[in-house]
Structure formats: structure tokens, C-alpha cells
Amino acid sequence: MRPIIRTRFAPSPTGALHVGSIRTALFAWLFARHNSGSFILRIEDTDVARKVEGAVESILESLRWVGLDWDEGPEVGGDYGPYIQSQRLGFYQEAARLLVEQGDAYYCYCSPERLEELRAEQVKRKQPPGYDRRCRDLSEEERKEKEDEGITPVVRLKTPLTGRTGFHDIIWGDVAFSNSILEDLVLLKSDGYPTYHLANIVDDHEMKITHVLRAEEWLSSTPYHFLLYKAMDYQPPEFAHLPMLLGSDRSKLGKRHGSVSITDFREQGYLPEAIVNFLALLGWSLDDKTELMTRQELIANFSLERVSKTAAIFNQEKLDWMNGVYIRSLEPEDFLQRSLSFLERDLPPDMPRPLSVDYVRQIMPLVQERVKTLAGIPELTRFFFTDRLEYETDSLITRDMTADSTRHALGVARQRLADLPTFDAQSLEGTLRPLAVELRLRAGQLFGTLRTAVTGQTVAPPLFKTMEILGRETCLERIDRVLEKL
RNA sequence: GGCGCAUUCGUCUAGCGGUUAGGACACCUCCCUCUCAAGGAGGAGAUCACCGGUUCGAAUCCGGUAUGCGCUACCA
Numbered sequence: 330m331r332p333i334i335r336t337r338f339a340p341s342p343t344g345a346l347h348v349g350s351i352r353t354a355l356f357a358w359l360f361a362r363h364n365s366g367s368f369i370l371r372i373e374d375t376d377v378a379r380k381v382e383g384a385v386e387s388i389l390e391s392l393r394w395v396g397l398d399w400d401e402g403p404e405v406g407g408d409y410g411p412y413i414q415s416q417r418l419g420f421y422q423e424a425a426r427l428l429v430e431q432g433d434a435y436y437c438y439c440s441p442e443r444l445e446e447l448r449a450e451q452v453k454r455k456q457p458p459g460y461d462r463r464c465r466d467l468s469e470e471e472r473k474e475k476e477d478e479g480i481t482p483v484v485r486l487k488t489p490l491t492g493r494t495g496f497h498d499i500i501w502g503d504v505a506f507s508n509s510i511l512e513d514l515v516l517l518k519s520d521g522y523p524t525y526h527l528a529n530i531v532d533d534h535e536m537k538i539t540h541v542l543r544a545e546e547w548l549s550s551t552p553y554h555f556l557l558y559k560a561m562d563y564q565p566p567e568f569a570h571l572p573m574l575l576g577s578d579r580s581k582l583g584k585r586h587g588s589v590s591i592t593d594f595r596e597q598g599y600l601p602e603a604i605v606n607f608l609a610l611l612g613w614s615l616d617d618k619t620e621l622m623t624r625q626e627l628i629a630n631f632s633l634e635r636v637s638k639t640a641a642i643f644n645q646e647k648l649d650w651m652n653g654v655y656i657r658s659l660e661p662e663d664f665l666q667r668s669l670s671f672l673e674r675d676l677p678p679d680m681p682r683p684l685s686v687d688y689v690r691q692i693m694p695l696v697q698e699r700v701k702t703l704a705g706i707p708e709l710t711r712f713f714f715t716d717r718l719e720y721e722t723d724s725l726i727t728r729d730m731t732a733d734s735t736r737h738a739l740g741v742a743r744q745r746l747a748d749l750p751t752f753d754a755q756s757l758e759g760t761l762r763p764l765a766v767e768l769r770l771r772a773g774q775l776f777g778t779l780r781t782a783v784t785g786q787t788v789a790p791p792l793f794k795t796m797e798i799l800g801r802e803t804c805l806e807r808i809d810r811v812l813e814k815l
Numbered sequence: 816g817g818c819g820c821a822u823u824c825g826u827c828u829a830g831c832g833g834u835u836a837g838g839a840c841a842c843c844u845c846c847c848u849c850u851c852a853a854g855g856a857g858g859a860g861a862u863c864a865c866c867g868g869u870u871c872g873a874a875u876c877c878g879g880u881a882u883g884c885g886c887u888a889c890c891a
Contacts, residue, residue, distance in 0.1 A: 341891050376890055441889065448888090457817050458887070483889050501820075510818055510887085518889040525891050549819060549886035570820095577826090579883070610827065610839090617829035618838050637828080640884060644826045647840040657853075699852045709851090761849090776849035788851045 334366030335539045338392075338399070339529070341373045342384035345590035346391040348643065349544065349574040349582050352608045356571055357542040358397045359609070359631040369536055370402030372413045373529070375522045385413075391591040395601045396624065401536075409536040414528050421523035424531045424561060425484040425516055433560035434516055436482035437464040438475040459512045460485070484517035486526075486553065494552040499540075499569040499633050506552040514553060526553050534563040542633075545570045545640070546581075569633050572612045573640040582643055598671055598703030599648065603655040607648045611641040621654060653701045665693045668706050675707035680714045688713075691798045695790035709790070713799065718785025718807070725811060727777035730770075735778055736815045738768050742779060743808045752801040754793035761793070782811045 338354040340346060346354075361368040370392070374380055389403060401407025411417055428434035437460075444460065451458045465487060467475075475482070488511040495505030516527040523531075533541060548570045558565040576586030583589060588597065594604060602624065609627050610620060613636050622630070656664065665686070672684055692713050693706075700706055712718055726735045745760050746752070765775040776792050783796060783804050796804050 339891090343891075373891065379890060437889090444889085452816095455816065485889095504819070506818070512887080515889045520889080522889085524889070529891090544885095545820080546885055547891090572821090573884070575884080581885080607827095612827095614828055616838090620827090620839055639821060639828095641828090642826060644840070647827065650840055653853090696852090698854095701852095758849095765849090771849090773849055780850060786850085790851080792849055 332537075332539055334361060334364040335369060335537055336361045336366065336542055337369040337371055337533070337536065337538050338397075339371040339373045339532075339543075340388050341376065341379070342381060342388060343376070343379045344381050344384055344387075345592045346388050347582070347589050348591060348594070348604075348608065349589070351391070351395060351397075351591050351604070352574055352611060353542065353544055353571055354392065354397055355395070355605060355608050356613070356631075356636070357540075359627055360540065360542060360569075360633060361400075362628045363631045366539070367400040368397070369407065369409075369538065370399035370412060371532060371536070372403060373525065374413060374415045375525065375528050377520065377522065387592065391595075394595060395591065395605055412536075414523070414532065417528075417532065418521060418523075420531050420535060421517060421527050422521065424527060425523070428486070428516065428557075428560055429484060431560065432487065434484050434486050435465055435467070435513075436472065437485045437513075437515075438467075438472075438478075438480045438482045439463060440480075460514075462513050465513060481519045483515045483519050485513040486516050486556065488513055488553070488556060494555055496551060496555050496565075496568065498548070498551075499567055500572075500636050500638060501548065501570060504548065504551070506549075508552075511552060511556075516557075526550065526557065530554050530557045530561065530563065533566055534558075534561070538566050540567045540569060542569045542571060545573050569636070571636065572638055574611060575640050575642045577642060579640075579642065586643070587645075596704070598700075598705065599652050600655045600659075600667075600703075603648065603652040606655070607651050611643070612637055612639075621651075649701045656700060656703070657698050659697070661694055661697070662690075664697050665690050668693055668703055671703045672707050672710070675704065676711060676714055684714070688798075692790075695794055695798075699790065709788075712784040712786060712789070713795075716803075716807070720781060720785040722811075722814060724787050725778055725781045725815065727774045730774055730778070732815055736812065738770060738775055738778060739782060739808055739812060739815075741768065742775070743805060743812070746801065746808075747805060749801070752797060752804075754797045757793040757796055779808075783807050 336357040338357050340350055340354075358368045360366075372385055372388075374385075385403065392399070399405060401409065402412045425434060429436065447461060448458045464485070489508045492508045493505050494508055494511070495503060497503055514526060515524050517523050551568060551570075555565060574582045576582045578586075588594060591604075605624060605627070606622055609622070609631075613631065615622070615630050615635070659667070669684070669686070669689065672689065673682065676684070692710055696706055696709050700709060726732060730738075742761065742764060745764060746757075749756055749760060761775065761779070762772060765772045768775065777787070780789055780792050781787060783799065789795060
């Protein structure tokens, strides 16, 4: 029987979750779910200096928001905890001790200052920078001496000087590196914390991870990991390095490319289902045509065999389109509920709060197919909530009209509207359309003027429905105000 | 610099020896239409990075070159 598949996502709490990280998490999650395996969340907080307060909470919140649920990890527990590396220091220290004892690693007493000087010198002489292995073969006496000086050593990996280290990657195939270019990298820092390299291999082993899915940037350090697996006598997991996510200038996607954290996308009104669908298509495809897929369909169809090797540029225009598709597919009530917080947040603060949900419920169907993001709603609907309309009087005068003809048209229209027995979209259209003919105007001329008068905008939802919701009183008031000014 | 990897429309991609190189976003035109969207119908856009080879035949296989990206920390 094949062992149950276990994948993990191991973010470092240095800030909000990056879309690239979410993509990695998504693939690991899809792979686990597709195979009825487990998805484990582990926090890699081994860099005390880079740790950011509140980042763990933010990461958890973001994962929950996009719907990537974890079977083991912070807040849910599991059989292989704790799932926060700073709480597992003993494991790493024990592993480091064992490696030194076996002769696969050694204590290094070189100061950061010396390493810096060394590097500077190497760069100056145009040599590849790297540790010169000064402490690799220290004698017992020399070590004693350093210890007596009170230096706390780091533990470095004693990499083989010759030979090659090769491994198989599910996505990249067979990859091999010459050991001569490998460095004696630090495994355990002087503060007692492990580096990524050590922590990741002991935890993946302890947590029985079967498949390591991570970004391509780790490909180069994978030989170290294999060396460590071998030294620790661990069975290495399968590896799948995912192609990078790039910004529009083809460099690694980062802050300077604009919004890259998942919280930014959330605030900008993107739907988690759109983000998931979009991200799934960056580096993976089902076939030559299918693009819109539900979470269930993604799970059912995902496979590492169809992950590509080429880095993908994050194309926000396509995300915008896809977000629009998902917005339009929402049930009206769902759309309403999701819109509320954006209206509360972005409508001018002097408008009465809380907003009337019943009123908003009438409006939302008018904009659901017109916005690309939820954050676009307040701007398109603000005239529903305020009488303070700001617009140029010029925009009242539509094509081939004059101030006089506009005033006349609005005056007549006002009269008809006032006399209308019922003020709903159907009757509005029933009187305004014939009125245009009567006034020898094209429908667009009359409606355009009315639109500006009533909404203050040249771009707005359909006029009659808009007027119905606004109500007769408001519409007449707004028209009267125009008549005074024009 | 060293090492590793990659290279199909502007972008995301399909393709895994024989296709008019397919789809999607964006763009353009037209239709629908009270504006904007949405929707419908079309269009333009890729000498498959380049050069050699293998083969009857190459985007697909093999070399080399170029370009790009990643790694090269007591960061992950």
C-alpha cells in the first residue's frame, strides 16, 4: 500500500502572504486534496531578526480567506507538532549535534566580521564568494582554545569536495550538481536557531512529508538537502519545484510590481475564488481550452505532470477579467453581502451609517455585471447615497443640444414625471421614450441629460431602474436643481 | 564570475515527429443598446530565440550560441 500523501506549506512570518507564496500553497494543497492526502501548515520562524509581529495571524487569515484549509498545523494541531519551528529547537540542535558527532558537520568559530572581510576580499579579487572552510579541520586543541575564548560556534555542513550530487525532481527531471561548488553552509546559527536547510529537512522527515512542493528558487539548494537526508539517514521525500512568478519586467515578483500581498488583493475587491482559479493557471493547465474551473474541478483535475517549467508573468488584466466573471456568477444575495463592507469603507464618511441593507439590496443588481472588483462599487453607486452631485453643467448638454433645448426638455420631462401615476422603470420608459420622439430628440439625447441630472455621472447603471430606486421625490429635486442652474 | 534551469502571439498557455501552430486575457471592427458594462460575430497578432545536426518529415529529438531567470547570507 502506498503511503498517504502529505504535503506542506511552510511560510516564514516576515509579513503578509505574497501571491507567489499563495500559488505555492495552492499547488501543494491541490496536490494533497487530489490524492486524498494531508496538507500541513508549518511556520518557519527561525530568523529572529526578520520576524514580524502579527505575521502568523495574517498568514493564517489569508489562507483561510482563499480557502486553503490545513489538516495539521497552528490552531488545528496534529500528531507531529508543534508546527512552529521556534518551538522545535531541540530537534534541530539534536540533529546538529549528531551530524557533528558523525563527522558530517563541524563547529565554526569564525566571526561574522571575518566572514564579511573574507567576502569583500574575494569580491575584490573577482573570486567566487564563499566560506574558506578555515574551521573544517580544527584540531581538538584549537577548538578548545576557541571555546575558552567564549566564542559560541555555528555548525556547518561538511560538504563533500568531490563527486556529484544528483536528484530527481517531478517537474524538472534529473538534476545534478558538482559537489566542488557546494559550500559548507551554516546549519545551526550561533543563537541556537537552525537555518532553513537544517530545519526543513528534519521537520519534513519528522512530519512525514512525502512531497515537497516549493518555488524554483530552492532548486539550487536542493543538493544540500539531499546531502543532509543522506547524512541523517532519512528517506528523502519527492521534490517538485514550481516555476517562479514574475512581475511585468520579468524579475521575481515583488513589492515594486505593485500589490503582491494577498491582503492587498482582498482589499481591492478580488474574490478568493477568482484568485484561486487565476493562480492555478499560472504554471499549470488542464488542456488547451478550459480556464474557468471551480475549486472542486481544480482538485479533481490537478496533477504535477501538467505543471510547466517556465516562469510565468503575473498578468493582472486577466485576473480582472476573471474576477468579473466570478462576480457576475454570484447569487444576488451573496454579491450584496460581499459588497457591504466595501460600501461602508469607501462611501464618503459623512453619509449616514450603517447603510440600509434593503436599500443596497435594490441597487446591487444594477452594478453586478458592471464591476470588475468589489472595490469598484462605491464609485459607481455613490449618487444613490448622497445628494451632493458634482459635475460640469456641460455634461448635461448632450450631443447636438443647446442649453435652451436641454432646459426645455428637462422641464417637460419633469412635468411628465411628476404626473406619472406609478414611478417604476416600466412606466418611466413608457413615457420618456415617447417624449423623446415628441421633442424630436434621439433617445440617447434625452436620457443622457436625465442621467447626468439625476446621477451626476455620464456613466451609470440603466436609467429607468436607477430612477425607480432613487424615487420620484429625489429625481424631481435633482432635476429642479439643474433647472435653476442651467 | 560560478552553478543550475528555461525559451510557442504583448501576457497566460495547448502542443509531446506529419496541425491552415489551437484557446484565453488585452487590443481593433461590427452587432445589440439610454451611458457604461455584459453578450454575440469577426479581425489583427507567433519566420515556435538563433545556428547546426538527426529524420522522408521537427515547435516537437540531439548539440552549440544568445538571451532571460534563479541561487551563490549565522534570510527564507
